[in-house]
Amino acid sequence: MNAALPYASNPCIKARHYTISSQSYTKITSIKAEVATHIPKKFSQPELSVFGIKSTDQLIREIVRKQSNSDTFDVRRIPSFNPMFLEEAYGRCRDICAEYAKTFYLGTLLMTEERKKAIWAIYVWCRRTDELVDGPNAGYISLAALDRWEERLDDIFNGRPYDMLDAALTDTVHKFPLDIKPFKDMIEGMRMDTRKNRYANFQELYLYCYYVAGTVGLMSVPVMGIAPESLLSAQTIYNAALYLGIGNQLTNILRDVGEDASRGRVYLPQDELAKFGLCDKDVFSRKVTDGWREFMKEQITRARFYFDQAEEGATQLHKASRWPVWSSLMLYRMILDSIENNNYDNLTKRAYVGQTQKLMALPVAYTRAMSNPSAVFP
Numbered sequence: 001m002n003a004a005l006p007y008a009s010n011p012c013i014k015a016r017h018y019t020i021s022s023q024s025y026t027k028i029t030s031i032k033a034e035v036a037t038h039i040p041k042k043f044s045q046p047e048l049s050v051f052g053i054k055s056t057d058q059l060i061r062e063i064v065r066k067q068s069n070s071d072t073f074d075v076r077r078i079p080s081f082n083p084m085f086l087e088e089a090y091g092r093c094r095d096i097c098a099e100y101a102k103t104f105y106l107g108t109l110l111m112t113e114e115r116k117k118a119i120w121a122i123y124v125w126c127r128r129t130d131e132l133v134d135g136p137n138a139g140y141i142s143l144a145a146l147d148r149w150e151e152r153l154d155d156i157f158n159g160r161p162y163d164m165l166d167a168a169l170t171d172t173v174h175k176f177p178l179d180i181k182p183f184k185d186m187i188e189g190m191r192m193d194t195r196k197n198r199y200a201n202f203q204e205l206y207l208y209c210y211y212v213a214g215t216v217g218l219m220s221v222p223v224m225g226i227a228p229e230s231l232l233s234a235q236t237i238y239n240a241a242l243y244l245g246i247g248n249q250l251t252n253i254l255r256d257v258g259e260d261a262s263r264g265r266v267y268l269p270q271d272e273l274a275k276f277g278l279c280d281k282d283v284f285s286r287k288v289t290d291g292w293r294e295f296m297k298e299q300i301t302r303a304r305f306y307f308d309q310a311e312e313g314a315t316q317l318h319k320a321s322r323w324p325v326w327s328s329l330m331l332y333r334m335i336l337d338s339i340e341n342n343n344y345d346n347l348t349k350r351a352y353v354g355q356t357q358k359l360m361a362l363p364v365a366y367t368r369a370m371s372n373p374s375a376v377f378p
Helices: 054-067 083-100 102-108 113-134 143-157 164-175 181-195 202-224 234-255 257-261 270-275 280-285 290-314 319-341 355-369
Strands: 035-038 050-053
Touching: 054 181, 054 202, 054 234, 083 102, 083 113, 083 164, 102 113, 102 319, 102 355, 113 143, 113 164, 113 181, 113 202, 113 319, 143 164, 143 181, 181 202, 202 234, 202 319, 234 257, 234 290, 234 319, 257 280, 270 280, 270 290, 290 319, 319 355
Parallel strands: none
Antiparallel strands: 035 050
């Protein structure tokens, strides 16, 4: 999950090399969504539009409504754990986050004790979920296994965790107004990965990005909190969280084109490839042509567009929670810069942001994070 879990990035999506073992569970659902196009007033280019999914948009509004009303969750079963057991559970989540998302982890240290522990628990659940289809045992994972993973998620929310890491999330969903739907939607994204490796257009790709990364934003906003002095609506801030997740996942896809191709996967809009005279064969040949560079310029522009949209809500979060979000926003933009610096060769090279660059970005991210939310308007 290296997309950056801050509220909308999934630091566990597209990560390949981790060894956290987990058992899988869930209940299959079939989601058929109609696609609609929503164009922000300040943009007119269709290729830069925010494509929303009608049923998903309605779902997001319902999630925002539920998570903004803590009374909705008063009937949830109250778990009872030994304090020392919980401390160890959260400690393990902290260690996993620190090992696999170092920069993001550093940003969480400014958060309040309860909030940072909750974010670590969410991070670990997302990472374990992603590992089911992208981890070392991915080839053995079936839809039935994902069904069981979803059943296990139900148990987590009902106060019946399976293991210590699950217990940390059970405690978290009791302390914060978290709806189960974003978690279930992420599992649906894992199902998509088992049955789909081509995307006809950006609308299809957007839905995938929502499932595997945008959902993390919806999970994280209730934990990170909205600044009391914010003048923006909760819906606007949730939308910004969603857009950060979309931007992070699009960036992951662009960074990992060559790696995904080696696994027979092409997470690029087929119709947009065709517009530049390209097809899967060009991706698999790993030849960087002028057509490929022009295609990549358009894809990078789109990812940056989503990051621009995410800025609107990044400074509206609770002051102690903003640093990891701004760090993610800046570092993922730097990955896009790296692709450009490699002359758009993401077929044979992997865009990389060095540790020194990351560390140098942290003070800048901190400064942005501490700005007054009332100074940020649509």
